[in-house]
Amino acid sequence: MKDILTYFERDMLRWVRGRISVVSALIMPAAWLIFVGLALPTTFSEHYIDFITPGILVLTMLGASLQGGSLLIFDKILGFLNKFLALPSSRESILLGKIVFITTRGLIQATIILVLAGILGASLLSPIGILVSYGILAVFGILFSAFSTTIALFLSDHDAYAAFNAMVSMPLFFTSSALMPYAVMPSWLSPIAYWNPVSYAIDAIRSLQEGVFAWSRVGALVLLAVLVVAICIHQFRKVTL
């Protein structure tokens, strides 16, 4: 447990001393919020920014989580990972430290996006609703940061990781319920969107806007996260080069 915090502290220090990366990760979601949320002429919603905000929050977490995998790629390329693997401390703490850091960083970015949405006129949830959304975003972040960090463990260089990231992030986002409700989707898209884990998180937060806690969506998300983290821990424990 202490080791997880040590690894977390290392990444956190490097991040806050990095400056530029703190800002750059926010540009994309902010652009979505402003140029799509405010500008897109939609027919199914009076107040599209209210509809799209949960989607953009989850997009922020998705981007942060997938971006986070490159931390391990760099640790690997630069020789840090070898040094860490040769330590007697447990190897899964390397993974868990990354998950905690990437998820925390994602939540900080999501907070900034949430404030921006408020400024742009989105109606905000109740304090309890916001708290529950953070919980959902955290579980979502844990799921995808575990996934991306473990993929990074098996890829050899940054180009390969960038290719993986590009291949996964946009398709996941566009085949989710982020941009439109199931009712207006073409019939081939709605089942794909329904089973897309990105939609679990979006739908769960959207239900909160109507004051409903979507047990099945949250349950599916938690279950998947537990499963993926367990597989990833197993991979880290047995890893040799």
Next chain:
Amino acid sequence: MTPIETLGLTKYYGDLCAVDHLDLSVGNEIFGLLGPNGSGKTTTVLMLTTLLQPTEGSARICGYDICRQAREVRKQISYVPQEMAVDIKLTGRENVALFAKLYGIPRRDEAVGRVLEMMDLSERADDLVRTYSGGMRRRLELAQALVHEPKVLFLDEPTIGLDVAARRKIWDHIRTLRSRGMTIFVTTHYMDEADHSCDRVAILDRGLVIAVDSPAALRARVGNDIISARVRGVPRDSFPEGITLLGEREPGEMVFSTDHGSEKVPVLFHWLESQGVAVQSLSVREPTLDDVFLSLVTAREDGYGFDDHKFRMMLRRRG
């Protein structure tokens, strides 16, 4: 308890045999593993540090098996890979404290201060590592590796990319550690450095250990003197008595060994001329480990085991 013992340690990458039935026994000494790029040095170190599973054979570090007791092995050792991996956005002290925490060291601040002092980094300890020179970064890595007082220290190419003064300083530190009872297993392709500082060396060629001995004993194997000749042409007959051809270092540079160098120079010169070989220069010098290596290894091409990535990293650091 023998610090390092390997028994038929072998690693295959597909069909390529990177390390071939390695049998070594290393005591409390500075032990150098020498060989050109791709000879299997790093693969050996990765296996001994539990990062790589051997295909065959086994090894023990301080009595613990590298496969079955990996965690115990990791408690006894420290490993400094050849990439210089220190966090440049952290201070020197923070870098060492990170490892002290991960090792779970009691009275941490004291231990961190002590190793920084030992590596002559106290004055700059609270500066960001970004401002450190290459030599300082390497010493910082040594400080990280020493903070838990390991019994065995593995150093992979510890002086690569450093200038002469920085290299000398690193070796001074390594010798000090040995005098305190630590076992140091070091890989290098700088033969002269190994000659100076290692108690014993193993020469590795294409995964196979072709000689293990002290540098002085190895040098004695190639005779008293070396005559190096720059020539054009190829001699046809066998060489005159008392002169042995060790090999060709590069096209046109032949290396001979003999017991009485200055007396044999005129003999060799006349003989080469009589063979129709044009002699550009002849020089006599003492043998080095390079000559030992040349005599032991047949001409080799540097095709396999070439790590493209590491090569690019090295070029970048030089530039």
